[in-house]
Amino acid sequence: MAVHGETHNPALLHHFAEPQQQRDAASLGMWIFLSTEVMFFGGLFCAYLIYRLKFFGEFAAASQTLNWQLGMTNTAVLICSSLTVVLAVYAAQHAKRAMLLGSLVLTIILGFAFLGIKAVEYAEKFEKHHVPGPSFQFENVKVPTAPGQPERFANPSHAQIYFALYFVMTGLHALHMIIGIGIFVWLLLIAWKGRLTPEYNTPMEIGGLYWHFVDIVWIYLFPLLYLIDLRK
Amino acid sequence: MSEHSSSPLTTYVVIWIALLVGTALTVFAAHINLGPFNAAVALTIATAKALLVVLFFMHLRGASEKLLKLVVISTVFFLLILLALAMADYGTRLWS
Amino acid sequence: MATATAQPVERENYLNKHYGVGSWLLTTDHKRIALLYLLSITLFFFIGGFFALIIRLELLTPAGDLVQADTYNKLFTMHGMVMIFFFLIPSIPAVLGNFLVPIMIGAKDLAFPRINLLSWYLYIIGGIMMLHCMLTGGVDTGWTFYTPFSTAFTNTKIVEAGLAIFVAGFSSILTGLNFIVTIHRMRAPGMTWSRLPLFIWAHYATSIIQILGTPVVAITIVLVAVERTLHLGIFDPKLGGDPLLFQHLFWFYSHPAVYIMILPSMGIVSEIIACFARKRIFGYSFVAISSISIAVFGFLVWAHHMFVAGISVYAALLFSLLSYSVAVPSAVKVFNWTATLYKGSIRYDAPMLYAFGFLGLFTIGGLTGLFLACLGIDVHVTDTYFVVAHFHYIMVGGALMGYLGGMHFWWPKISGKLYPEGWARLAALIVFIGFNLTFFPQFILGYVGMPRRYYQYPQEFQVLNVLSTAGATVLGVGYLLPMIYFLWSMRYGKPAPDNPWNAAGLEWKTASPPTTYNFEEEPVVTWEAYNYEEIDAGHKEEVPVVG
Numbered sequence: 001m002a003v004h005g006e007t008h009n010p011a012l013l014h015h016f017a018e019p020q021q022q023r024d025a026a027s028l029g030m031w032i033f034l035s036t037e038v039m040f041f042g043g044l045f046c047a048y049l050i051y052r053l054k055f056f057g058e059f060a061a062a063s064q065t066l067n068w069q070l071g072m073t074n075t076a077v078l079i080c081s082s083l084t085v086v087l088a089v090y091a092a093q094h095a096k097r098a099m100l101l102g103s104l105v106l107t108i109i110l111g112f113a114f115l116g117i118k119a120v121e122y123a124e125k126f127e128k129h130h131v132p133g134p135s136f137q138f139e140n141v142k143v144p145t146a147p148g149q150p151e152r153f154a155n156p157s158h159a160q161i162y163f164a165l166y167f168v169m170t171g172l173h174a175l176h177m178i179i180g181i182g183i184f185v186w187l188l189l190i191a192w193k194g195r196l197t198p199e200y201n202t203p204m205e206i207g208g209l210y211w212h213f214v215d216i217v218w219i220y221l222f223p224l225l226y227l228i229d230l231r232k
Numbered sequence: 233m234s235e236h237s238s239s240p241l242t243t244y245v246v247i248w249i250a251l252l253v254g255t256a257l258t259v260f261a262a263h264i265n266l267g268p269f270n271a272a273v274a275l276t277i278a279t280a281k282a283l284l285v286v287l288f289f290m291h292l293r294g295a296s297e298k299l300l301k302l303v304v305i306s307t308v309f310f311l312l313i314l315l316a317l318a319m320a321d322y323g324t325r326l327w328s
Numbered sequence: 329m330a331t332a333t334a335q336p337v338e339r340e341n342y343l344n345k346h347y348g349v350g351s352w353l354l355t356t357d358h359k360r361i362a363l364l365y366l367l368s369i370t371l372f373f374f375i376g377g378f379f380a381l382i383i384r385l386e387l388l389t390p391a392g393d394l395v396q397a398d399t400y401n402k403l404f405t406m407h408g409m410v411m412i413f414f415f416l417i418p419s420i421p422a423v424l425g426n427f428l429v430p431i432m433i434g435a436k437d438l439a440f441p442r443i444n445l446l447s448w449y450l451y452i453i454g455g456i457m458m459l460h461c462m463l464t465g466g467v468d469t470g471w472t473f474y475t476p477f478s479t480a481f482t483n484t485k486i487v488e489a490g491l492a493i494f495v496a497g498f499s500s501i502l503t504g505l506n507f508i509v510t511i512h513r514m515r516a517p518g519m520t521w522s523r524l525p526l527f528i529w530a531h532y533a534t535s536i537i538q539i540l541g542t543p544v545v546a547i548t549i550v551l552v553a554v555e556r557t558l559h560l561g562i563f564d565p566k567l568g569g570d571p572l573l574f575q576h577l578f579w580f581y582s583h584p585a586v587y588i589m590i591l592p593s594m595g596i597v598s599e600i601i602a603c604f605a606r607k608r609i610f611g612y613s614f615v616a617i618s619s620i621s622i623a624v625f626g627f628l629v630w631a632h633h634m635f636v637a638g639i640s641v642y643a644a645l646l647f648s649l650l651s652y653s654v655a656v657p658s659a660v661k662v663f664n665w666t667a668t669l670y671k672g673s674i675r676y677d678a679p680m681l682y683a684f685g686f687l688g689l690f691t692i693g694g695l696t697g698l699f700l701a702c703l704g705i706d707v708h709v710t711d712t713y714f715v716v717a718h719f720h721y722i723m724v725g726g727a728l729m730g731y732l733g734g735m736h737f738w739w740p741k742i743s744g745k746l747y748p749e750g751w752a753r754l755a756a757l758i759v760f761i762g763f764n765l766t767f768f769p770q771f772i773l774g775y776v777g778m779p780r781r782y783y784q785y786p787q788e789f790q791v792l793n794v795l796s797t798a799g800a801t802v803l804g805v806g807y808l809l810p811m812i813y814f815l816w817s818m819r820y821g822k823p824a825p826d827n828p829w830n831a832a833g834l835e836w837k838t839a840s841p842p843t844t845y846n847f848e849e850e851p852v853v854t855w856e857a858y859n860y861e862e863i864d865a866g867h868k869e870e871v872p873v874v875g
Contacts, residue, residue, distance in 0.1 A: 015437040025439040025513040032505045035307040036543045042311040043547035043577050075255050083248040086289045133559040157567040164560040212290050216282045223274035227262035310540045318576045321643035
């Protein structure tokens with residue numbers, strides 16, 4: 001409980017009784033916001049689930065045109081960035097300035113690396129006419145079938161649905177990455193100014209929560225989009 | 233109120249390695265023919281990875297009160313409701 | 329206009345603490361933000377009401393002779409979109425919730441005051457986008473903007489309307505987020521969960537729905553916008569897409585949305601009934617838990633809007649069963665309110681008249697929902713005026729009555745002035761009569777087969793339509809009256825005492841109107857909610873303060 005005579009942390013907002021209450025409110029607020037983000041992406045996962053079951057062959061064939069090595073690299077990039085984020089939080093809590101700044105810079109670099117690889121992938125999809133719309137082409141692509149089953153070609157319309165979901169899901173994810181990088185650039189600025197201390201590092205903590213969420217979305221996107229059917 | 237649950241650095245590195253191993257495992261399993269179980273394996277590993285991030289990197293494991301865990305569980309629950317009840321339609325359309 | 333007697337020096341309160349447009353537009357005081365919302369949603373209410381007026385005028389005659397068919401489509405679409413997204417969903421939470429939630433729990437403000445202001449600005453931006461959309465052609469798909477008409481065939485401004493709703497939805501999410509964090513983290517010492525007013529429980533449940541449901545309609549809008557502009561189609565049947573997927577995603581939110589609209593109103597009714605029956609709400613914990621149950625169960629029933637759309641009959645059976653179950657917690661509340669009235673000392677002030685109206689009309693609306701949940705009946709009456717009557721009984725007879733009752737109940741607290749009670753009772757009566765005259769004939773119309781969203785109808789339906797339009801006129805008068813006398817009271821009303829109703833609740837321990845920070849010192853709560861027996865026995869709780 002608040003002790004009278006204690007000098008208020010300048011970061012303590014007027015309507016809170018004490019810093020811990022403010023911190024708990026911010027933390028709960030961010031978790032609830034992430035909850036809305038889960039439901040936001042959730043609608044896309046629902047669409048994905050339904051169409052994957054309906055058009056599994058086309059989904060498999062379309063998925064095979066993605067570069068799973070790049071996807072796996074991107075997964076590793078994000079996992080490393082989650083480590084740098086959690087190190088940054090630790091550094092802020094323990095007043096380790098060099099570690100804090102370094103971790104934040106690394107996180108931002110890894111974020112840009114992710115987006116860079118994504119850009120390469122998108123360019124490739126554009127060249128191959130796999131972007132849904134009037135110029136979409138997906139002719140003469142065999143649907144992966146079990147041995148002994150008759151061969152068939154993928155229905156381009158159904159494949160187009162896969163790519164529509166691919167672009168919306170990864171595009172929305174990339175948008176969240178861009179916002180995340182923006183948040184971390186701001187965190188770098190305030191960390192540089194010394195405003196993240198063991199007594200008050202809430203922005204770091206909740207910024208970190210957001211970044212981890214973006215990582216988790218990708219943890220699901222990678223197998224669902226890239227690894228539908230790579231069986232020999 | 234509890235202090236921030238800041239796990240020691242070694243825990244973070246261990247989890248990081250586990251996540252990378254999980255990723256490699258997912259890719260490896262995707263190349264093997266497990267019949268209908270490929271999807272289940274991929275999702276199970278993905279969920280395990282997500283749990284590691286949530287529990288250790290997002291510090292949910294050390295959270296003193298149940299509220300944050302309740303938020304996470306409720307959210308997952310309602311997402312599953314969306315998926316399951318939509319499938320109640322799509323999965324049964326061809327039954328009659 | 330000069331008064332003969334000198335005005336007493338006005339005590340400082342949240343209204344007069346700062347002057348100037350800037351002090352309002354940049355405020356973080358939850359009470360001022362509530363008033364900003366009050367102005368905005370009232371404006372949209374009258375815009376939506378204007379569309380309703382034209383609709384009812386057109387329906388006076390069987391021929392389509394007032395407006396063209398395309399215009400009529402736009403009218404009922406805009407009526408629905410404006411009323412649902414820009415009036416009903418924000419109304420009680422953003423006005424009464426914003427004003428009262430912090431005070432009722434003994435806090436100085438919401439957890440995130442700046443996000444609260446952001447919520448209002450998002451609402452305004454969404455509102456301006458919607459207004460612009462309407463003025464430059466509008467939308468004609470019905471407020472439900474089903475695919476593939478909305479994605480592939482209509483030429484109206486779907487994307488703009490959709491984005492307007494997206495922005496307004498974000499406002500709704502932030503309000504819900506603010507309330508949940510506030511209720512968890514900002515309760516005063518002694519204010520345990522079981523001492524919370526049921527108004528708070530209702531808003532907590534509402535906020536859960538706002539948090540979990542709104543994002544799904546948001547992504548649905550994004551998908552429709554993407555399909556229209558970039559032709560990335562997943563609802564397009566030509567590609568093998570399923571238009572019903574849109575409906576699943578749309579109704580996953582839009583059904584729980586109706587509980588966003590009714591739950592806060594139920595919270596108000598609990599407060600009013602307790603005060604004007606001078607009794608603790610019967611079965612407090614049942615009412616509290618039923619609020620949460622409604623929120624949870626409300627997410628399980630959405631496909632009852634799709635019974636005839638082409639879902640599998642097995643899914644229809646499942647959703648029909650679940651829809652019956654969601655009526656149970658609402659019924660629990662109605663029974664508990666009724667039991668509260670039993671042997672209470674009832675007073676018939678205007679707020680109570682609205683609460684009585686709510687009880688009857690919500691019950692009718694809710695019961696007719698059960699008719700619709702029954703597959704056999706639904707096949708007959710879906711997409712007819714029966715459905716229109718059903719949801720207007722709940723939205724207008726339920727939610728709006730509760731809102732008006734709440735506005736009257738808390739008006740002395742909000743404005744520091746008393747409204748004229750005689751006029752208020754008259755207005756309540758006019759609203760009740762006008763409402764029933766407008767919407768009861770529509771149950772019959774639907775049952776005998778008049779489809780909804782049609783501007784022409786067979787001659788034999790005219791009498792009922794004329795009755796309905798007559799009722800709408802009366803109803804309109806009933807809504808105008810409070811507008812007028814509330815405004816009148818701000819200038820000429822008698823100054824209100826701190827607790828004109830002798831009601832329970834922390835808000836009545838603050839001044840009328842309250843100071844900016846509500847409480848001079850943090851209160852410590854030692855009494856149960858609705859302790860009317862103690863209050864009427866003359867026992868005044870001390871409000872022990874910290875320090």
